[in-house]
Amino acid sequence: xxxxxxxxxxxxxxxxxxxxxxxxxxxxxxxxxxxxxxxxxxxxxxxxxxxxxxxxxxxxxxxxxxxxxxxxxxxxxxxxxxxxxxxxxxxxxxxxxxxxxxxxxxxxxxxxxxxxxxxxxxxxxxxxxxxxxxxxxxxxxxxxxxxxxxxxxxxxxxxxxxxxxxxxxxxxxxxxxxxxxxxxxxxxxxxxxxxxxxxxxxxxxxxxxxxxxxxxxxxxxxxxxxxxxxxxxxxxxxxxxxxxxxxxxxxxxxxxxxxxxxxxxxxxxxxxxxxxxxxxxxxxxxxxxxx
Amino acid sequence: xxxxxxxxxxxxxxxxxxxxxxxxxxxxxxxxxxxxxxxxxxxxxxxxxxxxxxxxxxxxxxxxxxxxxxxxxxxxxxxxxxxxxxxxxxxxxxxxxxxxxxxxxxxxxxxxxxxxxxxxxxxxxxxxxxxxxxxxxxxxxxxxxxxxxxxxxxxxxxxxxxxxxxxxxxxxxxxxxxxxxxxxxxxxxxxxxxxxxxxxxxxxxxxxxxxxxxxxxxxxxxxxxxxxxxxxxxxxxxxxxxxxxxxxxxxxxxxxxxxxxxxxxxxxxxxxxxxxxxxxxxxxxxxxxxxxxxxxxxxxxxxxxxxxxxxxxxxxxxxxxxxxxxxxxxxxxxxxxxxxxxxxxxxxxxxxxxxxxxxxxxxxxxxxxxxxxxxxxxxxxxxxxxxxxxxxxxxxxxxxxxxxxxxxxxxxxxxxxxxxxxxxxxxxxxxxxxxxxxxxxxxxxxxxxxxxxxxxxxxxxxxxxxxxxxxxxxxxxxxxxxxxxxxxxxxxxxxxxxxxxxxxxxxxxxxxxxxxxxxxxxxxxxxxxx
Numbered sequence: 001x002x003x004x005x006x007x008x009x010x011x012x013x014x015x016x017x018x019x020x021x022x023x024x025x026x027x028x029x030x031x032x033x034x035x036x037x038x039x040x041x042x043x044x045x046x047x048x049x050x051x052x053x054x055x056x057x058x059x060x061x062x063x064x065x066x067x068x069x070x071x072x073x074x075x076x077x078x079x080x081x082x083x084x085x086x087x088x089x090x091x092x093x094x095x096x097x098x099x100x101x102x103x104x105x106x107x108x109x110x111x112x113x114x115x116x117x118x119x120x121x122x123x124x125x126x127x128x129x130x131x132x133x134x135x136x137x138x139x140x141x142x143x144x145x146x147x148x149x150x151x152x153x154x155x156x157x158x159x160x161x162x163x164x165x166x167x168x169x170x171x172x173x174x175x176x177x178x179x180x181x182x183x184x185x186x187x188x189x190x191x192x193x194x195x196x197x198x199x200x201x202x203x204x205x206x207x208x209x210x211x212x213x214x215x216x217x218x219x220x221x222x223x224x225x226x227x228x229x230x231x232x233x234x235x236x237x238x239x240x241x242x243x244x245x246x247x248x249x250x251x252x253x254x255x256x257x258x259x260x261x262x263x264x265x266x267x268x269x270x271x272x273x274x275x276x277x278x279x280x281x282x283x284x285x286x287x288x289x290x291x
Numbered sequence: 292x293x294x295x296x297x298x299x300x301x302x303x304x305x306x307x308x309x310x311x312x313x314x315x316x317x318x319x320x321x322x323x324x325x326x327x328x329x330x331x332x333x334x335x336x337x338x339x340x341x342x343x344x345x346x347x348x349x350x351x352x353x354x355x356x357x358x359x360x361x362x363x364x365x366x367x368x369x370x371x372x373x374x375x376x377x378x379x380x381x382x383x384x385x386x387x388x389x390x391x392x393x394x395x396x397x398x399x400x401x402x403x404x405x406x407x408x409x410x411x412x413x414x415x416x417x418x419x420x421x422x423x424x425x426x427x428x429x430x431x432x433x434x435x436x437x438x439x440x441x442x443x444x445x446x447x448x449x450x451x452x453x454x455x456x457x458x459x460x461x462x463x464x465x466x467x468x469x470x471x472x473x474x475x476x477x478x479x480x481x482x483x484x485x486x487x488x489x490x491x492x493x494x495x496x497x498x499x500x501x502x503x504x505x506x507x508x509x510x511x512x513x514x515x516x517x518x519x520x521x522x523x524x525x526x527x528x529x530x531x532x533x534x535x536x537x538x539x540x541x542x543x544x545x546x547x548x549x550x551x552x553x554x555x556x557x558x559x560x561x562x563x564x565x566x567x568x569x570x571x572x573x574x575x576x577x578x579x580x581x582x583x584x585x586x587x588x589x590x591x592x593x594x595x596x597x598x599x600x601x602x603x604x605x606x607x608x609x610x611x612x613x614x615x616x617x618x619x620x621x622x623x624x625x626x627x628x629x630x631x632x633x634x635x636x637x638x639x640x641x642x643x644x645x646x647x648x649x650x651x652x653x654x655x656x657x658x659x660x661x662x663x664x665x666x667x668x669x670x671x672x673x674x675x676x677x678x679x680x681x682x683x684x685x686x687x688x689x690x691x692x693x694x695x696x697x698x699x700x701x702x703x704x705x706x707x708x709x710x711x712x713x714x715x716x717x718x719x720x721x722x723x724x725x726x727x728x729x730x731x732x733x734x735x736x737x738x739x740x741x742x743x744x745x746x747x748x749x750x751x752x753x754x755x756x757x758x759x760x761x762x763x764x765x766x767x768x769x770x771x772x773x774x775x776x777x778x779x780x781x782x783x784x785x786x787x788x789x790x791x792x793x794x795x796x797x798x799x800x801x802x803x804x805x806x807x808x809x810x811x812x813x814x815x816x817x818x819x820x821x
Contacts, residue, residue, distance in 0.1 A: 158628075186658075195385050212393075
């Protein structure tokens with residue numbers, strides 16, 4: 001991924017952002033909301049490196065299929081455009097609903113692509129570790145063990161082959177596998193004594209253990225958090241008061257557009273576009289520093 | 292000045308053992324001292340070191356007393372014990388416990404309950420002191436062994452201990468990484484005044500750093516003092532421990548003279564006098580059918596990956612020990628794997644005449660049974676009592692057959708693993724770093740076994756960092772660099788032709804004895820007796 005300024009924010013801010021954006025993409029069916037979310041998600045996902053961008057193309061046929069399937073099976077709606085050979089009506093509303101639901105699906109997928117790039121496994125672990133520091137330490141230890149076991153298993157397998165333990169035939173292969181596993185377990189137990197010593201030597205088990213976090217919650221994280229709470233609150237509040245209602249059947253339509261609704265759209269757009277705003281701001285700043 | 296650590300008539304016996312592991316140890320370590328604790332394997336140095344760290348002290352019967360900074364060590368609270376006394380173990384793989392470098396640095400501070408701010412500052416300090424910054428956010432799994440060990444040291448130092456204990460910390464490292472590690476220790480001692488007690492096999496580099504050396508044997512302190520005083524003391528005792536001492540000390544002890552004992556190569560050069568005898572040149576190598584032929588071998592692990600071997604050509608002959616030397620990443624281990632048939636070269640011709648078997652770097656990868664006897668019996672040809680008897684006699688395993696392979700010492704494990712490999716009756720024996728972590732005595736025994744094997748016509752190929760061992764025992768040395776062989780020859784010609792990549796003995800004596808490559812050579816030339 002290219003340098004992304006949102007990726008440098010505190011994981012808690014990122015988690016809240018993705019929770020809001022994903023929740024709204026699923027729950028808010030208003031076409032304007034969908035369009036805003038889709039455009040922002042696409043723009044964010046396009047920030048990924050070239051390989052990621054090529055993969056985005058694969059989304060298009062799936063999206064088209066989803067849009068086509070709905071009118072083929074759903075015949076609700078008042079505006080009849082044509083009739084299928086079987087006699088079922090093709091309605092404008094079912095086409096619109098197909099498009100909007102497939103757009104919602106693609107939007108969610110795009111958000112997940114961006115989430116994967118911004119909120120890596122380390123941050124997710126840390127976030128869940130906050131809830132239980134013991135669990136987070138355990139995870140950290142396990143993440144260290146797994147690649148080590150794999151490397152040791154490989155070394156054992158090769159060593160056994162070198163002393164002529166050939167693995168041919170199903171039965172012998174199974175026995176060979178068992179032997180490797182048994183050696184691995186014995187060796188791991190032996191190594192665990194050392195690991196335990198190393199932990200004890202550094203005071204593990206003393207009361208009052210703290211959990212260090214490499215992530216800092218800065219002023220800018222506070223500002224971003226405030227921004228998210230404000231915009232997210234506005235959008236959710238508006239939706240709760242029915243200002244963002246939209247229905248497709250029997251005819252497509254929603255709450256009458258007024259100033260309040262336009263403000264809500266603006267808030268929602270700002271919420272979804274936060275990473276884009278931050279990146280644009282950064283780019284501008286660089287430009288100014290250069291000159 | 293008050294001693295930071297003091298042992299008064301300290302005795303220790305393991306539960307169920309008949310003889311004490313430590314006998315009447317009296318020692319005083321002053322603050323700021325760099326003490327090197329040496330002695331053959333099993334002499335009790337690790338036991339002694341662990342007694343100084345309450346959290347790691349083994350159970351057993353104790354008499355006498357240990358004082359830490361004037362107060363009995365028993366009275367030290369667990370919190371102070373964890374904070375004020377640091378302990379670094381031998382194996383870098385096992386003692387680094389978390390998955391991220393920054394988390395590892397913070398581990399000890401987390402245990403002590405420091406807050407985020409303090410931990411951030413301390414980890415930053417440690418990272419910049421030890422030069423860890425470039426890999427501060429990396430996964431531990433991506434680090435080299437030397438980096439892991441440096442990380443282990445840094446994470447122990449993060450709690451700012453007054454006393455730092457290290458149990459053979461360079462045993463699993465290659466010479467370059469070991470040198471860097473010891474340099475970091477010297478810097479800690481010199482710049483921060485941290486008191487250090489170190490047990491070490493690699494005395495060539497460690498002893499010159501020591502302000503106090505302690506030699507132990509059979510649970511007793513044999514002598515203490517500066518390295519030069521140790522040299523004099525051991526010479527008077529005529530003790531076998533001398534085999535492990537730095538070359539200048541060994542030469543000095545074997546040649547009658549009254550001058551002070553040299554410790555470093557530089558002091559050795561100054562001390563050295565005109566030779567009395569000439570060192571004979573090597574006989575030309577026998578020309579026979581090679582057992583292993585590599586012709587222009589190219590190898591890489593992945594299609595897109597970098598080439599590891601780039602046109603490597605070499606020969607190994609039966610009845611010879613061929614040593615492949617070179618730095619990390621030169622392709623030594625890869626060459627051995629191709630030779631063993633574990634990897635296929637993608638270009639070039641390989642030929643191996645006869646059965647091949649390889650001794651892996653880590654003997655643990657071979658042991659599968661609960662006793663050594665059962666383990667060997669399960670190996671190919673292990674069912675034949677005659678072969679079993681021959682092999683156990685060759686590898687001196689007679690008294691060890693009923694033991695669990697994991698309970699053997701490092702050197703014994705290495706011999707047991709060798710026995711298991713030899714049961715397959717190989718014509719070509721491949722060894723990967725066979726002397727790693729072995730002390731001087733075990734190296735001599737191992738060399739004797741190899742000599743017997745080549746006497747039977749086995750072709751031994753060894754990949755090693757251990758220049759001194761190769762100089763003393765190999766028939767032919769090959770220097771690998773950047774995936775190809777850049778120099779080859781019998782050891783005397785090979786090492787005396789190099790200026791940097793050569794033995795300590797050669798560096799010490801090359802201005803008067805360019806052909807000398809081992810301490811024995813210099814002793815012989817000076818008319819002493821080894």
